Amino acid sequence: MAEPILEMKDINVYYGAIHALKGISLTVNPGEVVTLIGANGAGKTTTLATICGLMRSKTGSLRYAGEDIANAATHRLVAKGLVMAPEGRGIFPNLTVEENLLLGAYARADKEGIQKDLRHGYEIFPRLAERKKQRGGTLSGGEQQMLAIARSLMSRPKLLLLDEPSLGLAPLIVQTIFETVDTVNKEGVTILLVEQNARIALKHSNRAYVIESGEISTEGNSADLLTDPRVKAAYLGEG
Amino acid sequence: MGRMIGILVVSLAVVLGVNWFLDSYIDQYVVRVINMCGISIILAVSLNVINGLCGQFSLGHAGFMAIGAYVSAWFTTTLRYFDEAQAKYVAIEPMFSSQWGFVPALIVGGIAAAIAGAVVGIPTLRLKGDYLAIATLGFGEIVTIMITNFETIGGANGLPGLPAYSNTFWIFAFVVIVVMFSWYLQRSTFGRALIAIRENELAAEVMGISASRMKVMAFIYGAFFAGIAGGLLGHLLQTISPATFNFMKSIEVVVMLVLGGLGSMTGAIVGAIVLTALPEALRDVESEIGLVGVRMVAYALVLILLMIFRPQGIFGQKELSLKLLGRLIPGRKSGNAGGEE
Numbered sequence: 001m002a003e004p005i006l007e008m009k010d011i012n013v014y015y016g017a018i019h020a021l022k023g024i025s026l027t028v029n030p031g032e033v034v035t036l037i038g039a040n041g042a043g044k045t046t047t048l049a050t051i052c053g054l055m056r057s058k059t060g061s062l063r064y065a066g067e068d069i070a071n072a073a074t075h076r077l078v079a080k081g082l083v084m085a086p087e088g089r090g091i092f093p094n095l096t097v098e099e100n101l102l103l104g105a106y107a108r109a110d111k112e113g114i115q116k117d118l119r120h121g122y123e124i125f126p127r128l129a130e131r132k133k134q135r136g137g138t139l140s141g142g143e144q145q146m147l148a149i150a151r152s153l154m155s156r157p158k159l160l161l162l163d164e165p166s167l168g169l170a171p172l173i174v175q176t177i178f179e180t181v182d183t184v185n186k187e188g189v190t191i192l193l194v195e196q197n198a199r200i201a202l203k204h205s206n207r208a209y210v211i212e213s214g215e216i217s218t219e220g221n222s223a224d225l226l227t228d229p230r231v232k233a234a235y236l237g238e239g
Numbered sequence: 240m241g242r243m244i245g246i247l248v249v250s251l252a253v254v255l256g257v258n259w260f261l262d263s264y265i266d267q268y269v270v271r272v273i274n275m276c277g278i279s280i281i282l283a284v285s286l287n288v289i290n291g292l293c294g295q296f297s298l299g300h301a302g303f304m305a306i307g308a309y310v311s312a313w314f315t316t317t318l319r320y321f322d323e324a325q326a327k328y329v330a331i332e333p334m335f336s337s338q339w340g341f342v343p344a345l346i347v348g349g350i351a352a353a354i355a356g357a358v359v360g361i362p363t364l365r366l367k368g369d370y371l372a373i374a375t376l377g378f379g380e381i382v383t384i385m386i387t388n389f390e391t392i393g394g395a396n397g398l399p400g401l402p403a404y405s406n407t408f409w410i411f412a413f414v415v416i417v418v419m420f421s422w423y424l425q426r427s428t429f430g431r432a433l434i435a436i437r438e439n440e441l442a443a444e445v446m447g448i449s450a451s452r453m454k455v456m457a458f459i460y461g462a463f464f465a466g467i468a469g470g471l472l473g474h475l476l477q478t479i480s481p482a483t484f485n486f487m488k489s490i491e492v493v494v495m496l497v498l499g500g501l502g503s504m505t506g507a508i509v510g511a512i513v514l515t516a517l518p519e520a521l522r523d524v525e526s527e528i529g530l531v532g533v534r535m536v537a538y539a540l541v542l543i544l545l546m547i548f549r550p551q552g553i554f555g556q557k558e559l560s561l562k563l564l565g566r567l568i569p570g571r572k573s574g575n576a577g578g579e580e
Contacts, residue, residue: 052445078447090442092435094502094556103435106428107447155447 003066005030005159005190006051006082010060013043013050020046021057022214028159028192033185035193035201035222037235038211044194045087047211048161051192052084053077064159078107081158085148087167093137097128100136100147104154114154121150124183142173149180159190166197178204198235202226210235243419250415258408270407272519274475277410278468279511281417283495284504285464288421290493291502292430293457294437296368298489299359299375300465302382303352305484307466308473309392311348315340315474316401320391331391341404345413345470352466353459355382360458364451379489383481397480405475413471417464421504424460425558433457437502498545500552505559510552517541 006028013021021043028034038044049055051062053074062070064082077083092100101121105114122129125146131139136147145165152160162181166174178200185191195201202208202222210218210231218231225231261270282300289297318331335344355378363374387395424430435443436450444450473479491514499510521534545553 054441054444073449074444075447075449078445084445086439086442086445090439090445092438092442094438095431095434099431102428103431103443103446103448106432106435151446 004028004063005065006192007063008047008051008060009062011047011050011057011062012059013046013055013057015046020214021050023060024211024214024216025060026209026216026219028190030158030190031185031188032207033181033191033193033205035195035205035208036211037195037198037201037208039235040196042211043214044196044211045163046214048084048163048192048194051082051161075107078155081156082161083152083155083157083159084161085152085163085165087163091136091139091144091147091151093135095136096133097136097139097147098132100151101128101154104151107155117154117156121153124153124180125150141169142176145169145173145177146180149177149184153184153189157189159192160184162191162193164194164196166195166200174200198231199226243423247415247419250419251412254411254415255408257411258406261407272516274405274407274410276512276515277407277414278472278475279492279495279515280414280508281410281464281468281471282492283499283507283511284417284421285461285468286492287496287502287504287507288424288433289457289461290496291504291507292425292437293433293454295454295457296372297375297458297461298372298486298493299378300461300492301484301486301488302359302375302379303355303462303465304469304472304488305379305382305386305479305481306355307345307348307352307469308479308484309348309386309398309469310351310466311344311470312398312401312473312479313392314344314347315404316398318391318398338404341409341474345409345467348470349463349466352469353463356458356460356462357455359462360455364454376486376489379484379486383484386481386484393480395481397478397482399478401474401477401479403474403477405471405473410471410475413464413467417467418504418508425504429453429456434502494542497552498542500554500556502556503552503554503558506552506554506557509554 004027008027009025011021011024012019024043024047026034026036036044036047046055050057053069053072057070061068064077064080067080069077069082092103095103098118101118102114105117108114127143128147128150131143136144139147149162149165165177165181169177174197181191181193181204193201193205202225205222208220208222208225209216210225218225218228220228226236261273282304286297286300289295314334316333319328320331321327322329333340335341359375359378363371366374386392392398432443432448432453435446435448436453440450469484472483476483495510495514496507497510498514499506499508518534518538521537524537525531525534
């Protein structure tokens with residue numbers, strides 16, 4: 001196995017007196033889709049925020065592509081290929097779809113490459129091509145999520161962090177979004193996916209971590225976890 | 240870039256022509272109002288970059304103006320201070336004593352204001368919304384209090400005797416420059432990054448935009464042109480005092496933006512013209528119907544009605560686009576360069 005693209009070891013994060021992450025360790029290998037599932041408030045988003053440098057760990061180590069990023073500034077990580085598509089879609093509602101996408105390429109300077117990726121983005125998401133000149137805020141929830149993903153792709157990520165892409169979307173749209181997650185992964189982007197919708201996340205990933213009250217309780221292959229009786233009872237509503 | 244210089248040269252030529260026309264044929268009172276409109280446009284358009292595009296609510300614009308006005312006056316005006324030893328007033332001759340020294344003096348004033356912008360911007364980065372507004376308001380007050388206690392530049396009595404260098408040409412030359420710069424800025428990656436910070440700061444950060452750096456840049460940009468506007472105003476009024484730049488001046492500029500539509504540059508221009516010219520226009524109405532004070536009531540009424548019926552301002556966030564102008568005028572022209580004033 002190649003060197004992991006992301007390696008978190010013994011990460012502890014506090015919100016004031018609240019101990020949000022209690023010694024989280026996880027690894028993501030190049031080419032994988034890894035999912036982090038868990039209930040509300042378990043620490044999923046905090047984990048992503050810590051990777052992005054929005055929160056700081058008091059202990060442990062955080063390495064990305066062999067480099068220590070524990071103290072790296074958020075906006076510098078993008079140039080290194082570590083990109084997050086934030087929760088609640090986080091698009092820029094008063095900018096057009098195209099301007100949103102161009103902002104995704106903010107850290108890049110190669111004009112031709114940007115235009116090429118813009119066209120490629122429209123190929124993956126034809127709906128966005130139709131709505132190019134429309135303001136981001138006028139899109140439907142699913143389209144906004146597509147825009148958020150397409151925008152992250154514009155920065156040519158090596159590791160894409162997806163925070164709750166299914167949040168507040170209709171089941172049919174969720175299906176479409178996850179199909180594009182597969183497409184993006186096939187193009188060589190490693191994905192760390194945070195989800196509450198455990199079933200669909202497990203179906204579309206290679207490996208999974210289950211997070212409970214700030215601790216990793218279970219980890220394993222996604223296919224195995226789908227049939228694991230404990231996971232079934234707690235997250236899949238069966239058994 | 241070449242096109243930009245072309246537009247600039249043409250616009251400046253137009254402004255020069257307009258200046259000559261106004262001086263020769265138009266009543267000086269009207270010219271004065273037009274000049275005040277020009278200064279308001281510079282203020283509103285520059286504040287729009289901070290408040291409108293970047294979404295940082297600043298109430299410190301008058302402070303930046305004061306710095307620009309006093310620093311440029313320092314270079315152009317004979318200052319007097321009381322020398323205790325000789326028991327008489329001693330004069331300091333100005334460094335730039337001709338019309339040619341005016342632009343360098345203005346630019347030095349602008350740079351001083353820009354430095355102040357960075358000084359305000361850096362410590363207040365972590366503040367948002369109301370808190371930032373209060374901090375910048377505090378900055379403006381600090382500036383006026385410092386000037387009040389600085390005797391060499393007139394203290395509380397103000398500084399008289401500024402040479403009357405400001406005229407329609409200089410004022411509208413800077414209007415053209417600030418409008419053009421801001422217009423290109425809004426369409427550049429830098430401008431989009433500022434808007435991204437306004438729309439969603441977290442998302443902007445994870446796209447690789449350094450929000451803190453961008454905010455300071457916005458403050459520096461806005462403060463520079465506020466400083467220039469302050470210098471122009473000083474050399475138009477010929478007397479400046481701390482009271483000229485009190486917080487009401489900042490609020491006036493914010494009201495111009497809100498009226499025109501926060502985030503729209505054309506809105507800022509229209510807001511600046513309306514709020515500067517309206518009280519003057521109403522002055523005539525007032526004397527006509529013989530009701531003194533009706534002017535300010537009408538002024539307030541316009542604002543209240545607008546906020547009820549169009550809270551997003553006249554233009555909202557939209558711009559009066561070049562396409563629209565292009566349809567009105569055959570062959571694309573430079574658009575809203577102040578020359579039409």
